Amino acid sequence: MMLINRLNVFDFKVYLFSLCFIIIMSGTPFSLEGYPVVMVLNSSPSVEKYRTVHNEFKETLGFPVIDVDISKKWMTKTRLQTKILEENPDVIFCIGSQAYLMANEINPDGKIVFSMAINWKRFELGKNSKGISMELNPQLELFVFKYLFPDIKTIGMIYSEKFNKEWVQLAVNSAKSMDINLEIISIDEESHALDDLGRISDSIEAFWMIHDPLVLADKETVVGLFSFLNDRQIPVFAYHKAFASLGATLVISPDLPTIARQGAQYTEALLFGSDLSDDAVQIPAGSHLSINLKIVAEYGLNFNEDGLQMVNEIIDE
Numbered sequence: 182m183m184l185i186n187r188l189n190v191f192d193f194k195v196y197l198f199s200l201c202f203i204i205i206m207s208g209t210p211f212s213l214e215g216y217p218v219v220m221v222l223n224s225s226p227s228v229e230k231y232r233t234v235h236n237e238f239k240e241t242l243g244f245p246v247i248d249v250d251i252s253k254k255w256m257t258k259t260r261l262q263t264k265i266l267e268e269n270p271d272v273i274f275c276i277g278s279q280a281y282l283m284a285n286e287i288n289p290d291g292k293i294v295f296s297m298a299i300n301w302k303r304f305e306l307g308k309n310s311k312g313i314s315m316e317l318n319p320q321l322e323l324f325v326f327k328y329l330f331p332d333i334k335t336i337g338m339i340y341s342e343k344f345n346k347e348w349v350q351l352a353v354n355s356a357k358s359m360d361i362n363l364e365i366i367s368i369d370e371e372s373h374a375l376d377d378l379g380r381i382s383d384s385i386e387a388f389w390m391i392h393d394p395l396v397l398a399d400k401e402t403v404v405g406l407f408s409f410l411n412d413r414q415i416p417v418f419a420y421h422k423a424f425a426s427l428g429a430t431l432v433i434s435p436d437l438p439t440i441a442r443q444g445a446q447y448t449e450a451l452l453f454g455s456d457l458s459d460d461a462v463q464i465p466a467g468s469h470l471s472i473n474l475k476i477v478a479e480y481g482l483n484f485n486e487d488g489l490q491m492v493n494e495i496i497d498e
Contacts, residue, residue, distance in 0.1 A: 216244040217452045220270035222284055224277025225252040230437055231276050234296055237441035238274060242448065251280055262287045272448050285310060294447045296440055299392055301462055302347035311451070312462045313443045315435065319352035322433050323359055325470065326418060329431065329488040335362040337385035339374050341395035342367050368395060375405045382413060390419045414480045422471060425496060430476045436467030469493050
């Protein structure tokens with residue numbers, strides 16, 4: 182009888198353990214290895230900024246993820262679809278526009294977090310999609326322009342509606358509210374940015390270079406734009422530190438590690454049911470500001486030196 186009672190107690194403990202295990206597993210998504218299944222789709226890991234976000238995201242998340250490079254020729258849409266079905270990820274973290282577009286098309290109802298996507302407002306977001314904007318708020322950038330260079334009232338910009346229609350409209354509205362005249366030119370695949378720049382060069386006091394694949398079509402075009410503007414001593418406000426070596430006067434760029442950490446926070450919230458921001462998309466929470474004081478002096482620009490306290494990097498050589 183005592184042996185039977187001991188067996189009953191043992192069976193009860195096994196039952197209790199199994200029940201608790203089932204409850205835990207049903208409440209939170211976990212793989213067999215004990216971790217949630219997170220898949221990272223990278224549009225092109227060879228691109229430094231994508232690689233930076235990828236590595237920082239994984240480090241912040243703190244557990245293994247499934248890495249997928251969709252830039253490989255053999256990674257077709259069909260193969261990616263098969264991969265997603267096989268792995269059944271709890272959350273897909275996308276780096277770059279192409280990664281998000283493919284993930285959302287294959288799994289429109291899935292939990293997806295995107296990052297590094299140009300002008301996310303041009304996308305039709307899935308119902309469970311969240312993301313971090315690649316662009317800073319244009320009003321913030323315009324405030325910095327005006328604070329550092331109070332005499333500059335007219336700024337030129339070339340963009341394509343394909344990639345930046347919504348963001349540029351927001352920039353135009355913000356500029357009006359700050360008494361800044363934004364001279365904009367829209368181009369398409371048949372246009373050449375350098376030709377269009379000549380149409381506004383005589384009326385602008387600075388040029389705002391934004392991330393647009395049609396405008397900055399290739400290295401030759403980028404070098405040509407800077408050469409044209411530098412020859413006329415028109416200061417360039419750019420979005421990436423790489424342009425500093427070409428002669429950008431001011432660079433305001435989103436902080437990439439911060440974007441990655443925001444993406445990891447969104448991912449954890451989707452996995453574990455944490456509180457999320459009411460906004461489906463967040464703007465980058467951090468930025469990096471560098472200024473070339475040598476060009477400021479060479480061009481004779483009126484510069485507000487009080488603004489140096491907000492600058493992260495000063496170039497004076």
